[in-house]
Amino acid sequence: MWLIKGCIIFFALHAFAISVKAENGHDLWLRKQTAHMVNVVCKKQSPMLNIARQELRRGWLGRAGASFTLTIKPDKSIKGDGYKLDSSGVQAGTEAGILYGVYDLLRRQQTGDLTQPVISNPSYERRILNHWDNLNGTIERGYAGRSIFWRNENDSLLTVTENDKDLWLEYARANASVGINGSVINNVNASAKILTAEYLKKVKAIANVLRQYGIKTYLSVNFSSPALLGKLKNSDPLAPEVIQWWKDKVKEVYQLIPDFGGFLVKANSEGQPGPQDFGRTHADGANMMADILKPYGGIVMWRAFVYSSNDKDRAKQAYTEFTTLDGQFRDNVIIQVKNGPIDFQPREPFSPLFGAMKKTSVMPEFQITQEYLGESIHLVFLSTMWEECLKSDTYQQGAGSTIGRCTDGSIYPQKYTAIAGVANIGLDSNWCGHLFAQANWYAFGRLAWNNQLSSEAIAEEWIKLSFSAGDAVQPTTIDNNDWQDRFLVPVKQMMLQSREAAVRYMMPLGLHHIFYPNHHYGPAPWWAPKDVRADWTPPYYHQADTNGIGFDRTATGSNAIAQYHEPLASQFEKPSTCPEIYLLWFHHLPWTYNVKSGRTLWDELCYDYEKGVDEVRGFQKTWDMVQPYVDAQRFSEVQSKLRRQCRDAQIWKDACLLYFQQFSQMPIPFDIERPVNDLDYLMKMNPLTYKAL
Ligand code: GCV
Secondary structure (H helix, E strand, O other), X not given: OHHHHHHHHHHHHHHHHHHHOOOOOOOOOOOOOOOOOEEEEEOOOOHHHHHHHHXXXXXXXOOOOEEEEEEEOOOOOOOOOOEEEEOOEEEEOOHHHHHHHHHHHHHHHHHOOOOOOEEEOOOOOEEEEEOOEOOOOOEOOOOOOOOOOOOOOOXXXXXXOHHHHHHHHHHHHHHHHOOOOEEEOOOOOOOHHHHOHHHHHHHHHHHHHHHHHOOXXXXXXXOOHHHHOOOXXXXXXXXXXXXXXXXXXXXXXXXXXXXXXXXXXXXXXXXXXXXXXXXXXXXXXXXHHHHHHHHHOOEEEEEOXXXXXXXXXXXXXXXXXXXXXXXXXXXXXXXXXXXXXXXXXXXXXXXXXXXXXXXXXXXXXXXXXXXXXXXXXXXXXXXXXXXXXXXXXXXXXXXXXXXXXXXXXXXXOOOOOEEEEEOOOOOOXXXXXXXXXXXXXXXXXXXXXXXXXXXXXXXXXXHHHHOOHHHOOOHHHOOHHHHHHHHHHHHHHHHHHHHHHHHHHHOOOOOOOOEXXXXXXXXXXXXXXXXXXXXXXXXXXXXXXXOEEOOOOOOOOOOHHHHOXXXXXXXXXXXXXXXXXXXXXXXXXXXXXXXXXXXXXXXXXXXXXXHHHHHHHHHHXXXXXXXXHOOHHHHHHHHHHHHXXXXXXXXXXXXXXXXXXXXXXXXXXXXXXXOOOOHHHHHOEOOOOOOEO
């Protein structure tokens, strides 16, 4: 009888344990620890040093009762906010450096990476999130709920509550823990309203919170603000009254926020106003602002994302426009360049502007939010994509002129170095919509700090910080080795494979921008209404016809290849030497063209789509197999998103193969799965909502 009773109690407790083991992901990679006692020694007191102290007490996993010293003292080997770390303490030249060192130490204690001592210096001086948050609380390309900074008119627009401040503080802490030290808190498609006195009051409140963790606040500004707000007759950057307007405005901003970081500007791009509206150049516009910001230590991040419909190849335009201005920008202007020449596609060759602007500071812009990579539905670890970009060799100053080195001051003497990531953060309880999207925020911070890190190391860290053997349904039956083999290894493998899988089921072999319009979620290679400009339609990019497929960017085509430095230009020029991952980016080739595997181009395309879908099915299995190691809530959320990802990967494959088959007129190889959706149906439904058009 006692045995039965015992069993009932055991199962009841066990069931309870399962049901309470739920986590909503809000703690990110900073989950609560059962910390040991630590004696923190620090001669100085300051709010930031107090945070460092508090973090050590909250997370110390070293020897109980050990002492740990925080020392602010310059050292030749320490640069900027870098630090020196060993098991007895951290030394840095700045308070922020101490904080970063403390986070590094705690991360090492938690992940078991106790290699010491360490000297760690940031690759980029400014490591910045760009929030595309609109002032009405919506987020352009945001998939994790509404803005954490802005609300709509019906919701006490500009009030700042204690809850707001608490959330901003959590946000700032998460950023600081990975070394991010700047936030642009409004959309680059900027409303002029951000510079009104009432909005600036709120900006000040946000800056006051972010500053506590060493984060500078920046604003996106609308180039026409002098006309829109100041009621001037225009916003010509060379007009004295316009310059005076910006001077007054900048003064007002710095009176409120003395450590304000500067402006981010999207000018003469996608309908945004800019200096060209007044016959001036990008340099005229950027320099006018830079001169005004300079006395305050502010910078201008001027975006190179410009294109117009009158050019034959959108991929060439930023390079053409900006290289001619090289040397004309002030030293506190940084040109912000997207990783690829078009627009954050699942795969692009790097933008040829990197390394080509030799007398101008340039900063990379990555997109953390998954506009083109499955929103917050698909599991895609973007670190591998950014690593690919940062490690790409531009050859601009000989072999080894990687994008990382061309932008971090190693090759060109930039006065300021910076890197930006378009944030994927919203009010969702887990911040990013998808649990694994948190890994992209994390990875951006880690790469911004150290652009040499490998995605594998980053994925491993993130997994170890976000999950643990203690999360298992029956933690007592699992030892650490077991957890590593059965959880860490397969989940890491899934993450590392995920971006390549997405490229395969969306647009393999260099295909690009064949997305459904506006939301950019699913496929629409056919979409080309007559009244829409060609460079906003997929056929402009894939150029499929009965002769073949791909965009000819060779010397006989648009000649975009000439924008790359040798030996890349020659390598890209010939299909036989062009890396196959970029084949259809640079070449229009017959369907029967033989690729390196010996297959025809058409067959290769079919196998790639098939493989991409199969890989996602594999991710589903991996995740189901690790169920015993994950709490119920996080497990089921990811499981259900993977189901949707699988359905939609199948849609990608079916839509693209059935559509392109109309031109290739070749059979889908018989050893791969047949499409399961009709093209006619796919062409009539919205792939995000599945609703008929
Ligand atoms: C903020 C793409 C996106 C736009 C975005 C733009 C940009 O075109 O679709 O939503 O606008 O890039 O980076 O400025």
